[in-house]
Amino acid sequence: MNEVKPGFQEELKAFESRKAELLDVAEGRFAVFKGSEFLGVFDTPAAAYDAGVVKYGNVSFLLKQVRKEERIEHAPAIFWGIPHACP
Amino acid sequence: MPVHNVHPLGNPNISPPDLLFQLGLLLQVEISIPQSLASVLTAASQPMPPVVVGSALVDTGATCCCVEEARLQQLNLQPIGQVPMSGAAGPRIQNSYQARLTFPGAPIPPLEIQVVWVQMHQGQTLCLIGRDVLRYCVLIYNGPQGSYTIAF
Numbered sequence: 282m283n284e285v286k287p288g289f290q291e292e293l294k295a296f297e298s299r300k301a302e303l304l305d306v307a308e309g310r311f312a313v314f315k316g317s318e319f320l321g322v323f324d325t326p327a328a329a330y331d332a333g334v335v336k337y338g339n340v341s342f343l344l345k346q347v348r349k350e351e352r353i354e355h356a357p358a359i360f361w362g363i364p365h366a367c368p
Numbered sequence: 369m370p371v372h373n374v375h376p377l378g379n380p381n382i383s384p385p386d387l388l389f390q391l392g393l394l395l396q397v398e399i400s401i402p403q404s405l406a407s408v409l410t411a412a413s414q415p416m417p418p419v420v421v422g423s424a425l426v427d428t429g430a431t432c433c434c435v436e437e438a439r440l441q442q443l444n445l446q447p448i449g450q451v452p453m454s455g456a457a458g459p460r461i462q463n464s465y466q467a468r469l470t471f472p473g474a475p476i477p478p479l480e481i482q483v484v485w486v487q488m489h490q491g492q493t494l495c496l497i498g499r500d501v502l503r504y505c506v507l508i509y510n511g512p513q514g515s516y517t518i519a520f
Contacts, residue, residue, distance in 0.1 A: 288447065289447075289449070289450055326466070326481070326482055327402075327466075327480045327481075330402060330404065330448060330466040330480070331402070331404035333448070334402070334404045334405050334408055335404060335408065338408055338412075339405055339408060339409065339444070339445075339446055340446055341446040341447050341448070342446075342448060343448065343449055344448040344449055344466070344482070345449055351452060352452075353452045353453065353454050353459050354430075354431045354432045354451050354452065354453045354454070354484065355429070355430065355431045355432075355453070355454045356427070356429070356430040356431070356432065356434050356453060356484070356486070356496060356498065357429050357430070357454075358425075358427055358429060358430065358496060359430075359434055359453075359486050359488065359496070360454075360455045360456050361456075
């Protein structure tokens, strides 16, 4: 698996500090943070990304869905080996 | 709802059902930067990264779309999050990126979605199409005929 690139500590801290408030008003929507700066919440991840890129440019920023619990993703093929596939 | 019937092509010595069995549900995919980022680069007179072309494997076992990191670094995308993914030794964190996926010849419209970058190590698969996309599709695997149908 690839190495996790550094970053998001400050953004995640800012997200956690606002999480309760965001859950009250924007659960299920998508929040954008850059450093400790909160850009806003958006209805779709695409809208959130577009807003972040327009504001910050092609740099790393955090786009995170406002939800009570983190969702764990699954892709067993990645961990157990991609099936042979040739086009 | 547009319908796309896929009859895998490859070795003519293999029957269609066996070919589908061997290849799985493959789609051609083009991965590029999101349009909003393209606009930002254009406005700044910066070069546009080339589109990455390859095969996408429809994977009903995956909850999210995953893309091969090695071939996509040329897009110069920046991470927008970190996603916990289950693994043999428990969840681990992977970076996620916003990317634009198009499927030439298929009815699936261009998608701008969050994808998880991974190392697939082998094969020519560029991308896994997970259930985050399939939730909008009708998918029929016709094993006896050696084809599959996807409608979006």
